[in-house]
């Protein structure tokens with residue numbers, strides 16, 4: 142049995158129980174893992190649906206051009222559909238987005254126009270204005286506008302909702318969705334509430350988005366809007382796909398908490414998901430007091446972690462934003478008390494170096510002259526030299542000097558320290574605030590990482 146095109150693999154994604162992160166919750170938590178779609182996100186569903194409706198309504202004709210302002214998941218879905226159905230795609234995106242994202246869209250045949258980020262939406266150079274202009278200039282083109290295109294939510298009403306209803310055999314009690322255009326939550330939520338009006342639909346919003354305040358008060362408050370790091374959800378306006386009667390509450394999740402939770406989902410559940418999956422599950426954890434024993438919660442995991450490898454799955458990126466507290470050089474030596482680094486001078490003998498190694502059970506000894514490190518001796522280095530020439534024991538340390546250990550900042554994270562340790566370098570050094578040297582060896586690092 143074969144499928145007619147890649148588009149036939151869209152949908153029917155698995156619903157998978159979370160077993161570790163949610164173990165203290167009284168209920169069952171299931172994830173609708175949408176990265177199983179061919180474009181690695183839930184947006185494949187609405188991309189194809191919007192295109193089909195446009196075809197039916199005669200908005201696009203064979204050989205036409207699809208135009209949208211997108212850098213991510215919707216673009217991927219549209220590009221796949223365009224490949225199969227024989228359309229061209231032009232996407233506008235901003236220079237804030239990573240180059241990889243544009244390259245991925247180009248790989249599946251789309252033309253990508255990169256526009257400046259720091260201009261108002263009304264500015265003719267903005268990605269929004271450029272896509273709108275292109276839609277009027279390019280013949281036989283169709284401007285998708287996923288925000289206000291109601292085929293977006295229809296895709297989820299027709300697919301995502303029924304799939305979840307069937308997969309839970311009607312037992313679902315709560316749907317939790319990180320929401321952006323509103324397509325996923327409204328389409329899925331409407332279907333499920335029509336099946337059972339008692340089902341609760343919880344929306345997860347980002348700080349820097351006005352959606353929650355609008356839901357709570359009816360006010361479109363631009364003071365709620367500011368730049369944020371979370372991706373894929375939250376908005377600075379209310380797209381036409383929203384119909385708030387299908388949402389029961391909004392909960393906000395911080396950039397940090399969403400990112401940290403996404404990393405936990407990958408590590409603890411083995412699901413390599415995108416940022417908003419972390420935010421979605423984090424939002425649920427914040428609301429856990431509202432859950433009861435027999436509840437069956439479905440969280441939507443919108444996309445795949447590969448899009449975020451340079452972001453939330455990069456330790457450096459996480460640390461720079463204060464999202465990851467890492468053990469540092471300082472933390473590793475803090476448990477040692479006042480124990481000083483064992484050092485030796487270049488004038489001392491190899492025998493003395495070996496005695497020190499035995500006495501203090503150390504393998505690496507910095508060689509110091511006038512308070513500065515001029516090199517080092519290591520157990521493995523001396524072992525090789527003595528095997529070749531036993532009489533070397535009486536010679537000076539200066540004659541067997543190995544390279545100095547790298548000196549790093551006192552707050553260097555442990556993960557970075559390991560990159561300094563090589564075959565030749567068994568240790569790294571650092572000075573504390575008072576200028577005293579401390580040493581960390583390969584074994585200290587292994588022990589700390591194993592803990």
Ligand code: PMP
Nearest residue numbers: 320321322323324325373417443
């Ligand atoms: N998460 C991710 C990763 C997304 O790409 C999107 C779509 N912008 C959403 C969440 C929100 O989905 P929707 O637009 O259907 O509300």
